[in-house]
């Protein structure tokens with residue numbers, strides 16, 4: 086299994102698939118799976134390639150999800166080994182995408198292959214959902230595949246996303262949820278004028294002060310067992326022309342909330358509107374929702390993954406919902422259970438990105454054991 090995973094990971098890393106250009110990675114995977122009887126479906130949207138491969142026709146659907154695209158390398162001369170050469174040094178495999186996430190992608194594909202070879206008539210369906218735009222816009226990838234599946238009345242019951250979740254040791258962290266992220270772009274209007282004639286102007290900074298106090302001190306919630314409390318941060322604020330004798334005509338501010346499952350984007354928008362109204366501020370506001378929060382409470386999938394890690398890797402993972410957003414937020418919209426488990430994230434998006442080969446082999450065994458637990462018991 087180990088050599089199989091390494092070879093596939095190297096093959097994928099040698100294709101410079103800067104988001105959203107797949108560079109033939111998904112073709113390599115599709116050809117392998119097709120040989121084992123997987124049904125291959127291509128779901129391209131605009132410049133993004135998506136693969137939906139399935140084996141079996143019944144419920145439950147257990148899916149692996151991942152992406153073939155990588156972030157740019159930056160200055161290649163800073164890399165110890167060329168970023169698309171997939172160099173192996175000792176027990177480490179180097180290259181852009183080694184940890185995020187061509188390594189775990191290779192582990193998933195080989196785990197699915199091994200499981201199907203050993204259990205050709207397994208219960209349920211094994212699926213792979215692979216996209217090429219996770220790192221960039223994330224508009225034509227997983228989200229569109231999920232929409233397509235939902236339109237057809239199909240639903241992923243259990244989904245393993247291969248994002249690099251581990252921090253110190255393989256399997257020490259499994260992500261079972263993510264916070265939501267929403268941004269507000271707020272323009273508070275005043276009337277520009279001469280500072281010597283304030284009665285002819287209206288200063289939006291002065292008018293906004295008490296509102297800002299309310300906004301930044303409001304306690305949205307207390308968090309819960311799985312999430313820290315919702316937090317609002319002002320990221321940008323600006324008013325004024327640069328001159329000391331002009332009262333600004335407008336104040337712009339941008340704030341972002343990382344929010345937990347105790348509130349919703351609707352609750353947040355309504356509360357901000359209420360604060361603006363309380364202070365009588367003339368304004369306009371644009372909201373940008375990057376992702377709703379989701380949570381997979383310990384149940385069948387979490388248990389299957391924890392048991393697999395304990396059995397194969399001899400480690401009990403910590404369940405965690407920290408970090409930024411990932412494509413898991415889209416898959417969770419289907420209402421199934423979603424978790425993320427992948428290799429160490431210490432070098433992702435960095436120069437000299439690398440992954441440990443023993444970890445990849447262990448990861449493949451854990452993925453395969455997870456299939457055993459979900460489909461063969």
Ligand SMILES: [Zn+2]
Nearest residue numbers: 185186219248
């Ligand atoms: Zn990733």
